[in-house]
Amino acid sequence: MANSTRKKPVRQPVKSSQKTKPILIVLILAVIIALIVLYQTLFAAAVDTEQQVSVEKGDTYYSLLAKQGWTDNALALPALAKAYVSLSADKPLQAGKYTIPSGASLASIMDILQQGGQSEQVVIRIVEGKTIKDLYQAIKTTDGVTLELLTPPADGYAWTDVARDNAAVAAALGIDAPNQHLEGWFAPNTYHFNAGVSDKAILQKLYDDQKRILDEAWQARDDNLPYQTPYEALIMASIIEKETGIADERSLVSSVFVNRFAKDMKLQTDPTIIYGLFDRYDGKIYRSNINEKNEYNTYQINGLPITPIALPSKESILATMHPDKSDVLFFVATGNGGHKFSKTLDEHNKAVEEYRAVMRQKERQ
Known part of the structure; x- marks a missing residue:
């Protein structure tokens, strides 16, 4: 009988790919x-x-x-x-x-x-030429503003109240201004904030904008201006702002005051009289007001008033730094919009008479 042997089955090695399939699936x-x-x-x-x-x-x-x-x-x-x-x-x-x-x-x-998503908006419109008193009142009476620095709104808001608010704002924002008088230091514009914004945040934004505008304009100013500091230029810009709202006139008005400085003439600008009266101003300038001596009345003092008299726009600041080249020394309203500029006092006096004639005619009509 022939011998026979059974071969044991050979076990095939498991491929690595088969091992990793369950791991990959997991x-x-x-x-x-x-x-x-x-x-x-x-x-x-x-x-x-x-x-x-x-x-x-x-x-x-x-x-x-x-x-x-x-x-x-x-x-x-x-x-x-x-x-x-x-x-x-x-x-x-x-x-x-x-x-x-x-x-x-x-x-x-x-x-x-x-x-900022769909947040409710607070819109604050600050018109150029308005005063800091107007600014504070606008902030206080705008719904959605949280008051941290300013006193709550009240009837009969006076300049003495403004002085109190100025002190709080100057301390909080670190503004170094003469006697903490902050006129002129806030940029007029239309601003949008989220509801709930604080008065401090609003004023900080306006102050930062104005300081940046002033610093940049000062660095690029014309040579031989009569202003020794940016603050003096800010004061002049506020006067220009109050004297004309016509864009094309700003630089020419600026040149009038530069020319007056050069001749050691008083500035003699009515808006400084008005500002210096503060709460006493009743809409008219009287002879007694012109003769009154104070730190704002440029009919009585030499040079600039002690502080700005309004919130000047960027355009007025630029006009201060870049006056027209001219020899005009006077200007007066025409009564029909704009001003008439004169080189001599005789020319100016005639322009004044023409203005008065126009106003008399309008009164008759």
């Missing part, structure tokens, strides 16, 4: 689940209904969203939501009231807060 599933969790955490609705949110000074993303409970509303993983928000935890938010729409996700809420 990893892919884990990534898919993580993406679903991430999406649900960041992009699923975190609020059910439209909400109005007030952001207070000092609020950050994390403190606000945690206070509102929106991180806890994350459907999948509140801890992940908190970690996401914490990346911007220390970034301050602009105070104001924000509208968070129904169905907003955590990511969209963050974007709304960052961009």
